[in-house]
Amino acid sequence: MKIRISRESLLEPLQPIAGVVEKKQTMPVLSNVLMAVDDDALTLTGTNMEVELVATLTDLEVSQTGRVTVPARKLVDICRSLPEAADVTLALEGDRMKISAGASQFTLATLPADHFPNVEDDEDSFTLNLEQREFHSLLSSTAFAMAQQDVRYYLNGLLLEIGDDNMRAVATDGHRLAMGNLPTPTYLDTPRQIIVPRKGVQELIRLLDDSEDPVALTIGSSHIRATLGAYTFTSKLIEGRFPDYNRVIPQGGDKTVIADRETLKSILQRAGILSHENIRGVRLELEPGQLHVYANNPDQEQAEDTMSVAYDGEPLQIGFNVGYLIDVMNVIREDQVRIVLSGSNASALIESTGTDDNLYVVMPMRL
Amino acid sequence: MVRKIIHCDADCFYAAVEIRDNPQLAGLPIAIGGTSGRGVVATCSYEARAFGVRSAMPVSEALRLCPHLELLSTDMPRYQAVSKQLMNILREFTHLVEPLSLDEAYLDVSGSEHYQGSATLMARAIRERVRQELGITVSAGVAPNKFLAKVASDWNKPDGLCVVAPEDVADFVTDLPVEKLVGVGPRTAERLHELGIQTCEQLREWSEMALRERFGRHGARLFSMARGEDDRPVAISRPRKSISVETTYNRNLETLAQCQSALEGLVADLHRRMGRKGIDGTGATAMEKLFVKLRFADFETHTRESLWRQPQLPGTGDFLPLLETLYGDVPRPVRLLGLGVRFPVASGRGAGYQLSLF
Numbered sequence: 001m002k003i004r005i006s007r008e009s010l011l012e013p014l015q016p017i018a019g020v021v022e023k024k025q026t027m028p029v030l031s032n033v034l035m036a037v038d039d040d041a042l043t044l045t046g047t048n049m050e051v052e053l054v055a056t057l058t059d060l061e062v063s064q065t066g067r068v069t070v071p072a073r074k075l076v077d078i079c080r081s082l083p084e085a086a087d088v089t090l091a092l093e094g095d096r097m098k099i100s101a102g103a104s105q106f107t108l109a110t111l112p113a114d115h116f117p118n119v120e121d122d123e124d125s126f127t128l129n130l131e132q133r134e135f136h137s138l139l140s141s142t143a144f145a146m147a148q149q150d151v152r153y154y155l156n157g158l159l160l161e162i163g164d165d166n167m168r169a170v171a172t173d174g175h176r177l178a179m180g181n182l183p184t185p186t187y188l189d190t191p192r193q194i195i196v197p198r199k200g201v202q203e204l205i206r207l208l209d210d211s212e213d214p215v216a217l218t219i220g221s222s223h224i225r226a227t228l229g230a231y232t233f234t235s236k237l238i239e240g241r242f243p244d245y246n247r248v249i250p251q252g253g254d255k256t257v258i259a260d261r262e263t264l265k266s267i268l269q270r271a272g273i274l275s276h277e278n279i280r281g282v283r284l285e286l287e288p289g290q291l292h293v294y295a296n297n298p299d300q301e302q303a304e305d306t307m308s309v310a311y312d313g314e315p316l317q318i319g320f321n322v323g324y325l326i327d328v329m330n331v332i333r334e335d336q337v338r339i340v341l342s343g344s345n346a347s348a349l350i351e352s353t354g355t356d357d358n359l360y361v362v363m364p365m366r367l
Numbered sequence: 368m369v370r371k372i373i374h375c376d377a378d379c380f381y382a383a384v385e386i387r388d389n390p391q392l393a394g395l396p397i398a399i400g401g402t403s404g405r406g407v408v409a410t411c412s413y414e415a416r417a418f419g420v421r422s423a424m425p426v427s428e429a430l431r432l433c434p435h436l437e438l439l440s441t442d443m444p445r446y447q448a449v450s451k452q453l454m455n456i457l458r459e460f461t462h463l464v465e466p467l468s469l470d471e472a473y474l475d476v477s478g479s480e481h482y483q484g485s486a487t488l489m490a491r492a493i494r495e496r497v498r499q500e501l502g503i504t505v506s507a508g509v510a511p512n513k514f515l516a517k518v519a520s521d522w523n524k525p526d527g528l529c530v531v532a533p534e535d536v537a538d539f540v541t542d543l544p545v546e547k548l549v550g551v552g553p554r555t556a557e558r559l560h561e562l563g564i565q566t567c568e569q570l571r572e573w574s575e576m577a578l579r580e581r582f583g584r585h586g587a588r589l590f591s592m593a594r595g596e597d598d599r600p601v602a603i604s605r606p607r608k609s610i611s612v613e614t615t616y617n618r619n620l621e622t623l624a625q626c627q628s629a630l631e632g633l634v635a636d637l638h639r640r641m642g643r644k645g646i647d648g649t650g651a652t653a654m655e656k657l658f659v660k661l662r663f664a665d666f667e668t669h670t671r672e673s674l675w676r677q678p679q680l681p682g683t684g685d686f687l688p689l690l691e692t693l694y695g696d697v698p699r700p701v702r703l704l705g706l707g708v709r710f711p712v713a714s715g716r717g718a719g720y721q722l723s724l725f
Contacts, residue, residue, distance in 0.1 A: 151685060363721065
């Protein structure tokens, strides 16, 4: 295998691929990136057995085809350290990879390509075509509510529910829930539910951009694959039943607050400074026209803030983890938010006042 | 108001109780711990410390350092009984007693009227009464706050008393090595040394901002402690943070399968302990996390935790995945296995308790 390629062409896809490769690996080959050269393209693959990212590059000069794996981290560090626009030659000599650019020379250890695991294809899959920005927006407005290392393993991921004219994303860690919708014709007869693991969601968010460029999603029985530009990203799915989220979306709250999102976020952030570091509890007090936020911590330090809101219900006190509320304020795009409450021990429903039908549910803390 | 805090700490408590009950042991190097030859030293007498024996040292190493070491197995019920007597004596001086362990406690005697309110006289009286009534010695530190009182009790250990009067705080702290500060272990000490900080005097040259940047929220504590300040109150009841069991095995567990079957026994032990304490995972005893601890034969120790917010006690099947991840793919001999649960930081009173969706 021997190729010539510009530093930038190589570095751009290598960075997200190195992000997929994890530092702590049980199998040495998993910390490597697979390089496969055929007559006119170089294919780079990184995997951690849960997710796999493949990039295909054609902007190069091939002298000799071949396949081999090299340490991902070191290859990225070398490319990054080379001067801009450097002309890089990579050549496999015996079991060593020689990298040269100008006067710089490197020799990397390799492992044979046939040791590298590959994701088997699913049968029974179907494909959806979306704009990158729509899918990005769906994921990034919900992913924050996924659980982390929960024993209820099915919560450590994002539920995608695909109906015949809609794709819905739901994430919950048991304390709060985020739900987003993306209207899109799918021509699917029976709705499908899949759970994409946390790592897969995070890598997808990183790969997708804000453009109208297409992304093709291929959904099989045990994998989801996203094809966008030069990249093919594959993630295993979490097997398991996601809890019935409809059950926890509150109905019939009788206390509605309309607040300016930025102002609300600011007063929550300010009060949050003096909330208990781990528990992060703040107390919200509602009265007609006004919302007060209070926080204190074990050192007896206190914060208090007030804003005007549209509210004409009965006075109400309710406690929340301030981080959960701020997370929601961060993903709502409209200027105003609507919060629907029913009591101090019941969940709050938070929505934007605009047209999107994303919704957020946050359970309170006991005061 | 200037507070008066006493920190009392019994001198090599387990060993002292053993010697008291068997005076022939007096003057001998003794250690209390697992006696199988694979356990670790829980406490040892000062005679044993002279040979380099330390708490938490494997018994095998202790025996190497001191071959004629008198090794006794731990007799928890007896130590607990003495501890109860000790705490009762302390509570006669003030109701503000915060036990830290069986043999260690903080007392806030600011409002106490014994001995005309003199904390020094009270500390003397405590030491005298413990010696007479319990036959063991305690060291005491008297100071305006918890941190200084704790450093002070260690100052003239064993069987000593050290008083840091409010006017002496600045001098007392100046030459204090940073290792003496609460929460400064070997790692933080090393990082401080790299910054050229050996003593509190040198630490005082750093701004709170600079310390926060380097040490996070602990930086703020370092800033205060360097000035002899600590406003943590003496808390009468501290919420339970965790409950756990662990065993060092007589023979290493050689395979994952052996670890898995050993785990079952530990889970049963844990359930018994929790049952005795009335913890069933509901209401105020709701749990937050599970954890498994694994110590390999080379003493490399790892723990791993996962969330557990269900209103029931976790079973073997809930701990197994943690064990499997910790153990990894390569078989290695395991000497110690432990597991337990952690409680949410603010449980107990119910306030600040996060409610769940389902």
